[in-house]
Amino acid sequence: MYDIIIVGLGPAGAVLAAGLDSKFSVLCIDKKQNSGGFMKPCGGLLAPDAQKALAQLGLNLPKDVLVDPQIFSVRTIDTDNSLIRSYQRMYINLDRHKFDLWLMSEIPDNVTCVGGTVTKISRTAKGFSVSRTENGQVITEECRYLVGADGAKSAVRKLICPELKTRSYLAVQQWFRDENPVPFYSCIFDSKITDCYSWTVSKDGNFIFGGAYPRNNARSLFEQQKKKLSALGMHFGEPVKTEACLVLRPTGLNSFCCADKGVFLVGEAAGFISPSSLEGISSAVISAAALAEAFNRSVKSPEEAYRKAMLSLRLKLTAKLLKCPFMYNPFLRSIVMKSGVMTVNVKNGDKF
Numbered sequence: 001m002y003d004i005i006i007v008g009l010g011p012a013g014a015v016l017a018a019g020l021d022s023k024f025s026v027l028c029i030d031k032k033q034n035s036g037g038f039m040k041p042c043g044g045l046l047a048p049d050a051q052k053a054l055a056q057l058g059l060n061l062p063k064d065v066l067v068d069p070q071i072f073s074v075r076t077i078d079t080d081n082s083l084i085r086s087y088q089r090m091y092i093n094l095d096r097h098k099f100d101l102w103l104m105s106e107i108p109d110n111v112t113c114v115g116g117t118v119t120k121i122s123r124t125a126k127g128f129s130v131s132r133t134e135n136g137q138v139i140t141e142e143c144r145y146l147v148g149a150d151g152a153k154s155a156v157r158k159l160i161c162p163e164l165k166t167r168s169y170l171a172v173q174q175w176f177r178d179e180n181p182v183p184f185y186s187c188i189f190d191s192k193i194t195d196c197y198s199w200t201v202s203k204d205g206n207f208i209f210g211g212a213y214p215r216n217n218a219r220s221l222f223e224q225q226k227k228k229l230s231a232l233g234m235h236f237g238e239p240v241k242t243e244a245c246l247v248l249r250p251t252g253l254n255s256f257c258c259a260d261k262g263v264f265l266v267g268e269a270a271g272f273i274s275p276s277s278l279e280g281i282s283s284a285v286i287s288a289a290a291l292a293e294a295f296n297r298s299v300k301s302p303e304e305a306y307r308k309a310m311l312s313l314r315l316k317l318t319a320k321l322l323k324c325p326f327m328y329n330p331f332l333r334s335i336v337m338k339s340g341v342m343t344v345n346v347k348n349g350d351k352f
Contacts, residue, residue: 002027004295005130005143007118007156010040012267012284013149014103015057017111019292027141028113029132032100041173041243043201043208044096045185049282051092057289059106065098067204073344075186076337079228080330083337086346091185093203114139118155121146127262145302147264147291149284152246154269161257166271167249169196170218171278173210174242178202179235182348191330193225196249196278200234209236212247212278250275253318258310259303266291272313276323286313 002025006013009030017028044067054061074089107113116134123129127144148156157164183202188211190198198211209229213221226236248271250256256271258264266272267284274280287310294305326332337343 001025001126002112002141002143004145004147005029005128005141006147006149007130008148008150008154008267008269009104009107009113010100010149010151010267010284011103011281012269012288013147014100014107015285015288016147016149016266016292017113018103018106018108019057019289019296020111021296022108022110024295026111027143028107028111029116029118029130030104030113031115031117032097032104040096040100041171041210041245042096043173043199043210044094044099044203045201046092046094046099047277047279047282048090049279050285051090053282053285053289057285061092061094061099062102065094065102067093067095069093069183069202071183071185071202073185073346075184075346077186077188077229077232078330078333078337079188079190079232080192081334081337083334085337085340086344087342088344089185093201095204118150121155121159123159145262145264145295147266148269149266149288151268152248154265156263157257157265157269160260160263160265164248164255164257164271166251166255168215169194169212169247169249170215170244171210171212171247172218172222172242172244173208174222174236174239176207176209176235176237176239178205178207179237180207188225188229189328189330189333190225190228191328193221193228195328197328198225206240207236209234210243212249215246218244247278248273249278250317250321252321253314256310256314256317258307261303264291264303264306270310272310272317274317274320276320276327283313283317 006028073086116132120131128146131140148154186200188198196212201208266287272283290309294302299305
């Protein structure tokens with residue numbers, strides 16, 4: 001009988017596990033492995049908000065999670081208006097899987113971490129029963145409090161929020177050997193393909209292309225966009241691997257679900273992700289640190305304490321909806337891009 005079971009050890013789950021007081025008995029369940037196993041489909045760019053969140057916890061990135069090259073501008077490609085502009089952005093280019101493993105390495109030895117896939121969760125008289133499958137065996141543990149750090153398709157969330165009021169997309173991403181003349185990052189807007197956006201990242205000799213698409217025909221739209229970008233001069237070649245995952249996109253304050261009756265959600269499991277950029281690592285770190293503090297303070301109702309702590313994050317993410325029209329409306333976006341405000345004149349920045 002554990003005090004707390006955490007499902008998922010992405011940034012949210014790992015930061016929470018590392019921040020909990022040693023007085024708690026904690027079990028973490030995660031399906032990642034050092035080689036093979038689950039790897040989060042992600043471009044692997046650490047945004048300034050995420051850098052700040054890590055800095056506030058006193059965490060410093062080890063050099064082995066970094067990759068080449070480190071690029072200081074993003075090429076914004078607007079196919080609706082046939083515009084290309086470059087903007088300065090201070091992202092850190094990293095290996096997302098190594099980043100997750102590094103955060104897991106910060107978890108103290110008193111926390112028990114196990115592998116496997118959660119197959120069943122149910123309430124009991126004393127709390128919760130969690131069953132997982134590992135190496136063909138079904139193993140069941142119990143706890144007083146249950147934390148879902150298991151991403152957009154959270155199994156834990158179903159206990160308290162069966163229908164999260166938010167938009168969802170399928171993020172599809174492919175890796176290629178980089179055949180482009182110069183490494184670059186890009187952000188692509190094409191309203192005929194998706195009302196969200198797509199991206200490219202150069203990483204250790206690889207070229208990554210991905211995007212967030214309507215779920216019913218995501219792969220078809222992905223391939224259509226590749227053809228359009230190829231016609232513009234972007235080089236793809238044969239894919240090395242293809243990845244996909246569900247991604248959420250908040251529509252308002254009701255798009256988030258924090259805690260209720262012994263169940264807590266952190267990171268994207270709670271819906272905490274930027275509606276404008278889909279950046280979620282900063283919110284994962286912030287929400288996990290706040291939940292750890294709520295538990296460590298031994299308050300009468302950690303659920304209430306955590307919900308109150310998350311109000312500022314919910315408001316911040318909701319406020320980002322105000323940016324969306326200027327990013328996603330073709331007419332407003334063209335005005336912003338043509339104005340030249342905050343653009344960077346990059347040599348060959350309008351070419352591939």
